[in-house]
Amino acid sequence: MSFEVALRGLLALVAPRRCPACDVVDDDEQGGFCAACAPLLERATGALGTHAAFVYGGPLADAIRRYKYAARTELAAPLGDLFAKEARARFTGTVDVVVPVPPHPRRVSERGFDPTALLAIRVARALGASYAPHAIIRARDTPPQASLARAQRAANVLSCFAVRAPLEERRVLIVDDVRTTGATLFEMARTADDAGASSIALFALAVADPDDAR
Numbered sequence: 657m658s659f660e661v662a663l664r665g666l667l668a669l670v671a672p673r674r675c676p677a678c679d680v681v682d683d684d685e686q687g688g689f690c691a692a693c694a695p696l697l698e699r700a701t702g703a704l705g706t707h708a709a710f711v712y713g714g715p716l717a718d719a720i721r722r723y724k725y726a727a728r729t730e731l732a733a734p735l736g737d738l739f740a741k742e743a744r745a746r747f748t749g750t751v752d753v754v755v756p757v758p759p760h761p762r763r764v765s766e767r768g769f770d771p772t773a774l775l776a777i778r779v780a781r782a783l784g785a786s787y788a789p790h791a792i793i794r795a796r797d798t799p800p801q802a803s804l805a806r807a808q809r810a811a812n813v814l815s816c817f818a819v820r821a822p823l824e825e826r827r828v829l830i831v832d833d834v835r836t837t838g839a840t841l842f843e844m845a846r847t848a849d850d851a852g853a854s855s856i857a858l859f860a861l862a863v864a865d866p867d868d869a870r
Contacts, residue, residue: 676722676734677715688734689715700863708835708863709742716862720833724771732771736778739831739861744782747829747857753788754780755848757832757840758817760794775861776831785829791821792830792847817847824852835860 672681675690682690689697693715700708710716723731756776764770773789780787795818830844841858848856 675715676719676728676731678718688738689719704863707838707841707858708860709739710862712834712862712864717864720862724767724833727768729769729774732774732778735833735861736775739775740778740782742861743779743829743831743859746859747783750827750855751783751785751829751857752827753786753791753823754783754829754831755788755791755844757830757844758789758792758794772831772833775833779829779831779859783829788821791819791823792817792844792851793820817844819847819851822851823848825854827855827857828853829857829859831858832860833862835863836865 674680675682675688675693677689677693680690680692682688688694696714697716698711698713699705700711704711712720719731719735722728723735754776756770756772759767759770759772770789776789777787794816828848830841830848832841835841835858838858841860845856845858
């Protein structure tokens with residue numbers, strides 16, 4: 657028996673993999689959603705699927721809420737791997753740098769971690785791209801998009817980002833955990849375009865109803 661196999665067995669005993677949505681112990685070697693939850697993940701199609709992999713709802717929404725709002729940082733692994741798998745299918749060979757949508761530093765301090773950044777690391781690794789969490793920063797603190805009405809969201813993020821690393825002639829993938837109206841992603845894209853990016857793609861793990869407060 658190899659050391660790696662023995663180590664996996666030991667980890668399974670002391671820290672068994674659990675479904676990120678329901679916490680049931682999961683024997684899936686990939687550490688994904690359990691057999692009951694996985695079929696309930698709904699792929700985003702049509703217009704909804706333009707910039708997102710899944711619909712925000714059911715087990716995926718449960719997992720994202722646990723991750724972001726209950727500080728279940730261990731869920732960055734299964735959610736990030738799911739995100740990376742979807743990104744690999746769409747963007748392999750077309751991306752130089754992955755840039756996560758940044759929160760304001762105050763929010764990172766309050767929460768204790770940056771949820772989107774932890775997912776973006778795995779996306780960048782899967783694509784063989786550079787990971788640039790500080791290439792674009794949030795220069796102005798804004799109210800959470802989920803707390804605002806649809807009509808207020810574009811104005812809320814207007815000119816709130818600033819470039820802090822070279823993006824000229826680079827193929828940029830901007831990622832977020834949940835997209836609602838798309839205002840934040842589109843403002844990020846405008847910022848990257850002004851910085852001279854050669855191409856810009858947008859991708860979120862999930863897309864939500866713009867009126868869902870999450």
